Each structure stands twice: as C-alpha cells, then as structure tokens.
Amino acid sequence: xxxxxxxxxxxxxxxxxxxxxxxxxxxxxxxxxxxxxxxxxxxxxxxxxxxxxxxxxxxxxxxxxxxxxxxxxxxxxxxxxxxxxxxxxxxxxxxxxxxxxxxxxxxxxxxxxxxxxxxxxxxxxxxxxxxxxxxxxxxxxxxxxxxxxxxxxxxxxxxxxxxxxxxxxxxxxxxxxxxxxxxxxxxxxxxxxxxxxxxxxxxxxxxxxxxxxxxxxxxxxxxxxxxxxxxxxxxxxxxxxxxxxx
Numbered sequence: 001x002x003x004x005x006x007x008x009x010x011x012x013x014x015x016x017x018x019x020x021x022x023x024x025x026x027x028x029x030x031x032x033x034x035x036x037x038x039x040x041x042x043x044x045x046x047x048x049x050x051x052x053x054x055x056x057x058x059x060x061x062x063x064x065x066x067x068x069x070x071x072x073x074x075x076x077x078x079x080x081x082x083x084x085x086x087x088x089x090x091x092x093x094x095x096x097x098x099x100x101x102x103x104x105x106x107x108x109x110x111x112x113x114x115x116x117x118x119x120x121x122x123x124x125x126x127x128x129x130x131x132x133x134x135x136x137x138x139x140x141x142x143x144x145x146x147x148x149x150x151x152x153x154x155x156x157x158x159x160x161x162x163x164x165x166x167x168x169x170x171x172x173x174x175x176x177x178x179x180x181x182x183x184x185x186x187x188x189x190x191x192x193x194x195x196x197x198x199x200x201x202x203x204x205x206x207x208x209x210x211x212x213x214x215x216x217x218x219x220x221x222x223x224x225x226x227x228x229x230x231x232x233x234x235x236x237x238x239x240x241x242x243x244x245x246x
C-alpha cells in the first residue's frame with residue numbers, strides 16, 4: 001500500500017474493500033442529482049473556472065486528454081472545447097452511474113480506477129483529474145499510472161479542494177459543507193444519499209494529507225515542474241510535466 005490521501009473514515013467504512021463499495025454505491029446513487037447540486041453549491045467551481053485551470057495547466061488544441069475520475073463529465077466537457085480542433089478526450093471513472101449522466105457523445109468513456117487505468121503506455125498528452133484525489137486508495141500508484149499513460153512532455157492537472165489556512169476560514173467552510181450544502185441538497189434532489197455525499201466531501205477535505213505531501217508524491221513519481229496554484233484560498237491546482245519532448 002502506498003500513500004493514502006487520508007486515514008480510513010470509520011463512520012463511513014472500515015477497510016479498503018468497504019471503502020470502494022461505499023464510493024461506488026454513493027456515486028451511483030447520487031448521479032442523477034449530482035450536477036444540479038454542483039451548479040448551485042460548488043463555490044464557483046463552474047465551467048469558467050475549469051476552463052481557466054485547464055488553460056493554466058497548458059492544455060492546448062490538438063492534445064489527447066485523459067480525464068480521470070470523470071464522473072458526470074464536468075471537467076471533460078471543458079477540456080473538449082479547449083483541445084479542439086484536432087484533440088480528443090477520454091474519460092475514466094469507476095462509477096457507471098455517474099458516467100451515464102455525462103451525455104457527452106464526443107467523449108469516450110471507460111470504466112476503471114486511477115490506480116489501474118485501462119489505457120496504454122504513452123497514449124495521452126494531458127491527464128486531468130477533478131476533485132477526485134481525496135477518493136483515491138493510493139496516490140502513489142495513481143500518479144505512477146498518470147506518468148505511464150502520458151507521452152514525454154505530457155502535462156498533468158489535478159484539481160482539489162484544500163482545507164483553508166486559518167481557524168475561522170476552516171470553520172466557515174466546514175459549516176457550509178456540513179450544514180448548508182446537505183440541507184440545500186435535500187431541497188433540490190430526490191436522493192437521500194446526496195446529503196451524505198456532501199457531508200462526506202467535507203470529511204475527506206478535513207482529513208486529506210497536506211499539499212506538501214501531494215507535491216512530494218508527484219516528484220516521487222518522476223514528474224518535473226511540479227507546482228500548486230491556489231484560487232480563493234481553497235481551490236488547489238496541482239500541475240506537473242512528464243520529462244522529455246513530445
């Protein structure tokens with residue numbers, strides 16, 4: 001076992017097998033409502049922000065993109081508009097229910113996990129992962145897979161929500177994620193699991209390893225030009241490049 005993004009959250013699961021079953025059940029069960037809640041309550045992480053993050057990470061027309069943890073395709077949709085003409089996007093996710101809600105006929109969708117990508121060596125120019133780092137089992141293994149599927153010179157972008165610095169900012173975000181979001185989710189969705197999903201989101205944010213460990217893991221995987229850009233104090237953009245030239 002390599003680097004886990006956080007210790008087991010025993011209020012939800014007790015071991016890694018149970019963790020994977022919990023995630024599949026939760027995401028499959030909330031898939032139909034996920035985009036609706038995200039649009040209302042995702043603190044500005046909408047299409048404009050995703051496009052800007054992709055641009056900052058170096059996505060360009062003609063690139064072949066692999067979007068890991070693609071879910072309902074929120075990041076893949078923006079990547080598709082940014083890599084055209086000449087580029088393409090493939091999405092990978094363990095949740096068939098989430099991918100069924102993507103409705104992106106121009107994006108190839110594959111079921112799989114970040115730690116064992118169903119893709120060949122050196123087949124992507126750009127790997128993205130949006131807000132799924134906290135749901136990994138093994139960050140080291142996932143980064144090794146990202147490195148494997150990237151071509152020389154290929155770029156990596158991982159978006160994540162990071163616990164803010166400062167006690168008051170942390171309490172404010174915790175109150176929003178643990179109280180406001182679940183209540184609003186119950187008002188606009190049909191699934192009782194949706195409120196649990198957003199509570200779980202905060203718990204994984206609070207428990208997640210610090211950014212310095214994420215950056216160290218990226219370097220350990222062989223990436224260069226490793227950096228972290230922060231927006232609004234909580235939105236982390238981890239970027240890097242695979243050595244060599246395309």
